[in-house]
Each structure stands twice: as C-alpha cells, then as structure tokens.
Amino acid sequence: MSPADIRAVLKDELARIAPDIDFEAVDPKANLRNEADIDSLDFLNWATALHKRLGVDIPEAETRELVTIEGALAYLTRKFAARGA
Amino acid sequence: MPSLGADMEAGTLVEWLKKPGDAVRRGDIVAVVETQKGAIEIEVFETGVLERYLVDVGVEVPVGAPLAVIRSPGQAAETTAPSGPAPTAPPIVRPSVPPPAPRTAAARTGHARATPAARRLAEARELDLTQIQGRGPKGVIMLADVEEAAAARGAPARAPGAFNIDQMRTAIAAAMSRSKREIPHYYLANSVDMTVAADWVAAANAELPPERRLLLGALFIKATALALKTFPEFNGRYENGVFIPSGPAHVGMAISIRGGGLIAPALHDAADLPLGEVMARMRDLVGRVRAGRFRSSEIADPTITVSSLGDRGVETLYGIIYPPQVAIVGFGKMVRRPWALDDALSVRSIVTTTLAADHRVSDGHRGALFLARIGELLQTPESL
Numbered sequence: 001m002s003p004a005d006i007r008a009v010l011k012d013e014l015a016r017i018a019p020d021i022d023f024e025a026v027d028p029k030a031n032l033r034n035e036a037d038i039d040s041l042d043f044l045n046w047a048t049a050l051h052k053r054l055g056v057d058i059p060e061a062e063t064r065e066l067v068t069i070e071g072a073l074a075y076l077t078r079k080f081a082a083r084g085a
Numbered sequence: 086m087p088s089l090g091a092d093m094e095a096g097t098l099v100e101w102l103k104k105p106g107d108a109v110r111r112g113d114i115v116a117v118v119e120t121q122k123g124a125i126e127i128e129v130f131e132t133g134v135l136e137r138y139l140v141d142v143g144v145e146v147p148v149g150a151p152l153a154v155i156r157s158p159g160q161a162a163e164t165t166a167p168s169g170p171a172p173t174a175p176p177i178v179r180p181s182v183p184p185p186a187p188r189t190a191a192a193r194t195g196h197a198r199a200t201p202a203a204r205r206l207a208e209a210r211e212l213d214l215t216q217i218q219g220r221g222p223k224g225v226i227m228l229a230d231v232e233e234a235a236a237a238r239g240a241p242a243r244a245p246g247a248f249n250i251d252q253m254r255t256a257i258a259a260a261m262s263r264s265k266r267e268i269p270h271y272y273l274a275n276s277v278d279m280t281v282a283a284d285w286v287a288a289a290n291a292e293l294p295p296e297r298r299l300l301l302g303a304l305f306i307k308a309t310a311l312a313l314k315t316f317p318e319f320n321g322r323y324e325n326g327v328f329i330p331s332g333p334a335h336v337g338m339a340i341s342i343r344g345g346g347l348i349a350p351a352l353h354d355a356a357d358l359p360l361g362e363v364m365a366r367m368r369d370l371v372g373r374v375r376a377g378r379f380r381s382s383e384i385a386d387p388t389i390t391v392s393s394l395g396d397r398g399v400e401t402l403y404g405i406i407y408p409p410q411v412a413i414v415g416f417g418k419m420v421r422r423p424w425a426l427d428d429a430l431s432v433r434s435i436v437t438t439t440l441a442a443d444h445r446v447s448d449g450h451r452g453a454l455f456l457a458r459i460g461e462l463l464q465t466p467e468s469l
Contacts, residue, residue: 015221017375019200019228020343033397037343040300040395041371048295048368060290060298 003077006054010072013049017042028070043067050076056083086146087127088385089120091408092260095147096120098140100198107135109155114380116152121252122348123201123377125384133157199226201377202344206231225376253346264408268323269444272403273452277460279419280433285466301436302393303364305416307469308462309391310334310355316455318447319412319440320388328411328446333357337387337407338367340374348374349390349407350383360469394418404441411443414459 001009011023014036021036032038038046047066051058056079058066065075089096096118103115114126115135136154140146197214199207203226207214210231217234219226264270282304290298313320313334321330334356337349352366373379390413392402402415417437424433440456462469 015227015229016372018343019221019375020202022229039341039397041302041367042375044295044298044300045368045372048298051295058295060287060293063295 001080006076007073009053017046029068031067054080056080086148086150087381088148090384092256093120095145097145098142103135105135105137109135121256126380128381131155197226202228203231210235261405264406268406270441271444271449273440273456275438275456275460277436277438277463278433279436282463282466283434299364303360304466304469305393306336306355306391307360307363308459309414310336311462312458319455322409323411324409331388335386335388337390339392340371350379351386401437402439406441411446413441415439
C-alpha cells in the first residue's frame with residue numbers, strides 16, 4: 001500500500017468519526033483532536049479502524065503519532081513497510 | 086411509533102426495512118424514521134407477520150400512532166375485502182389521542198441513508214438525496230458526496246457549521262425547559278482519586294490491541310450502574326406524580342453531536358455487562374451517533390444519564406436532568422492535584438464527580454451516599 005493509498009484510508013476513516021470535517025482543508029500539521037474536535041472515544045475508534053484496515057500494530061504508547069494527519073501518514077507508512085519486510 | 090424521548094413528538098418515516106408478508110420478531114428493526122436528532126431505527130414490540138403498512142414513506146407520524154399491522158402467530162390472515170371491516174382483522178393499537186392528519190415531509194430526503202451533516206446540506210440546498218451516490222460505509226451518503234452534487238449543480242456549497250440546527254435546538258430546549266420548570270434539582274460534588282484506576286487502565290491497554298482498549302469513561306458508566314443496585318431511587322422515571330424505579334440500569338450516555346446538540350442513548354443493562362463489553366457498547370453507540378443512526382429503544386429506555394467530559398474540557402459539570410429521569414451523574418476532566426494521602430502530600434489524578442437529582446424522589450443524604458459509593462467502586466477497577 002502506497003502513501004497515497006494510506007492517505008485515502010485516513011481520509012475515509014476521518015469521515016467516519018467526523019463526517020462534517022473536510023479532510024483536504026485540515027492543516028496536516030495541526031492536532032486533529034483540537035482541529036476537528038475529536039474526543040477520546042472517537043480518537044480510539046479511529047486508531048482501531050486504522051489498525052484493522054492496514055493490519056499494522058499500533059501500541060497504546062504510539063497512538064499519539066496519529067494525532068496529526070502528517071504524523072499519522074508518516075507513522076503508518078513506516079509501520080506498513082516494516083510489516084511487509 | 087414508539088416514544089422518542091421526552092423532547093420528540095413525531096418522526097418522519099423514511100424507510101421500511103420489512104415488507105408485507107415478512108416474519109418479524111420482537112426487537113427486529115422494521116423501519117427508519119427521521120427525527121430532530123437524526124435517523125432512528127424502529128424496533129418492533131411483537132412477534133408475527135407484517136400484514137400491511139399503515140404509513141407511507143415521507144409521512145410525519147406522531148408518537149403512539151400505528152405504523153403497521155402485525156399478525157401474531159396463529160392469527161388468521163386479514164381478509165383483503167376492499168370494503169367493510171374484516172371480522173378476523175388483527176387489532177390495531179390506537180394512540181390515546183387521535184393523530185393529526187399526516188403531513189408530507191417538506192424536503193425529499195426519504196429512502197437514502199446519509200450522515201446528519203449530509204442530510205442537512207441536502208435539505209439546505211434542496212437536493213434530492215435519493216439521486217446522490219453515497220460513497221461512505223455501506224453506501225451511506227457523506228457530506229462530501231452532497232457537496233460534490235451541489236457543486237455539480239453549479240451553486241456554491243454552504244460551509245459546514247453554517248447548517249440550520251434549529252430543530253435539534255428546539256428539541257433540547259423543550260426537554261430542558263420542562264426539566265427546569267418541573268424538577269426541583271439538588272446538586273452534589275465529590276472529588277475522587279482516580280490514580281489507581283488510571284494506572285490500571287494504562288497497564289491493561291499497553292497489552293491490548295486498539296479494539297479492546299478501555300477508556301475511563303467505561304469505568305464511570307459501570308461504577309454508576311453498580312452503585313444504582315444499592316441506590317434504586319436514582320434509577321427510573323418520574324411520571325404522573327409517581328416515581329417508578331427500574332430494575333435494570335439502562336445508562337444514557339451523553340454524546341455531543343457534531344455540528345451542535347447532544348443525545349444520550351441507552352447502554353442497556355450496564356450493571357450486568359463485563360467492563361470490556363460496556364466499552365464495546367460505548368464505541369458502537371458513538372459510532373452510530375456519528376453516522377446519525379440509532380435505535381428506538383436506545384432513545385426511549387434510559388433510566389439515568391451519565392455525562393463524562395473526557396480528557397478535554399473542564400473539571401466540573403452541573404447536570405440538568407433529562408425528564409422523566411430523576412438523576413444525572415457527571416464526570417469532569419481528570420487533573421493532577423496535590424492530595425493528602427495518609428499523612429503525606431502527594432500528586433494524584435483527581436476527577437470531580439457530580440450528581441444532580443430530583444428532590445421529589447430523593448434527598449441529599451442519600452445522594453451523597455450514592456456519589457460516595459461510585460467513588461469507592463472506582464478504587465477497585467479490577468472488580469468492575
């Protein structure tokens with residue numbers, strides 16, 4: 001799965017927890033929880049969905065990597081590559 | 086049309102999920118209605134065969150009005166003679182007040198499954214949802230789909246957040262005005278040391294995959310439900326001057342709705358579920374609220390409300406009871422505070438718990454014991 005594919009998954013899953021947020025308009029460096037008003041349960045649901053769709057482990061201590069779109073993309077791309085290796 | 090809570094009197098039928106001739110069992114979802122709070126799946130109360138519809142899609146139906154005729158097992162099929170009442174016709178439960186003449190929904194938003202935001206935009210732009218291709222989960226129409234359709238029509242899309250949320254506001258205003266008018270609230274607060282519970286959750290989560298991880302919110306709901314076993318006067322409904330306690334604790338979980346408003350659907354039998362299951366149900370409820378779709382029993386059944394502010398927001402919540410319930414328990418944001426432990430001062434993680442309760446049913450003394458009991462249960466998270 002390419003970074004573009006992972007980005008599409010991020011967009012898709014963000015739409016599920018925050019259907020009113022325009023993914024393309026979100027600052028990729030901004031804290032999503034503040035930027036898109038994501039509460040802890042929605043954030044956990046997001047991490048869960050990404051874990052399931054991409055098949056990568058996301059330890060609790062690393063979920064903070066998912067808090068920005070840029071960070072999530074970099075983290076998941078790295079994890080996905082490591083999984084394939 | 087089952088009760089949709091204290092603040093909703095009618096819903097517009099948008100979809101039938103069973104056809105005449107289909108077998109239905111108690112609890113099956115037979116139809117979807119659109120309400121001020123989103124789409125609600127209507128569960129059937131009887132087992133039998135759906136004989137015929139009494140209401141067409143697009144019609145607004147008052148609470149209590151019959152939606153369809155269900156033939157019980159063994160009951161003869163209704164004769165189809167066009168005139169004259171059939172002697173074997175199954176009984177139709179009539180509402181106590183005759184329903185007003187059905188009105189057709191103003192906007193054509195029937196049939197299609199869409200997120201609340203998408204529905205609002207479609208309504209604002211007078212777009213026909215049934216003509217829009219949904220690309221969300223299971224074909225649900227997302228905001229982006231409506232925006233695209235709006236753009237294709239050549240008109241500028243309205244920015245999210247600019248939607249008309251008047252209906253939701255009206256529903257909340259009605260319920261909260263009634264609460265403040267009728268219910269003599271009293272308020273109590275208690276600071277609870279959550280250090281042990283928070284450490285326990287962190288240790289458990291470190292070993293768990295994301296889908297099984299816990300949040301403190303699950304402990305709050307379970308502890309409240311368990312405490313109700315000893316304090317039944319906070320669990321139930323006050324109707325027609327009488328308090329009717331509930332056996333099971335159906336905890337209404339307050340969920341803020343994106344774009345404005347909130348809803349507190351029931352987490353059924355919360356006291357009897359393992360903590361992991363409470364958490365799973367919470368996730369499911371939030372997911373479905375985000376998708377704008379929940380079940381009629383979840384709207385009608387809560388016997389108490391729990392409002393948990395999570396890890397953002399403020400420390401203390403002063404709740405307003407959702408009638409006809411008699412209590413709401415609030416949990417503020419967890420904060421690090423200096424705290425006397427034995428004879429030493431230490432830094433602990435503290436949550437302020439609050440109770441707003443109905444003075445017609447209970448007194449502050451029992452309320453204090455109830456709140457203290459919740460705090461006590463939270464000291465032994467492994468037994469929740």
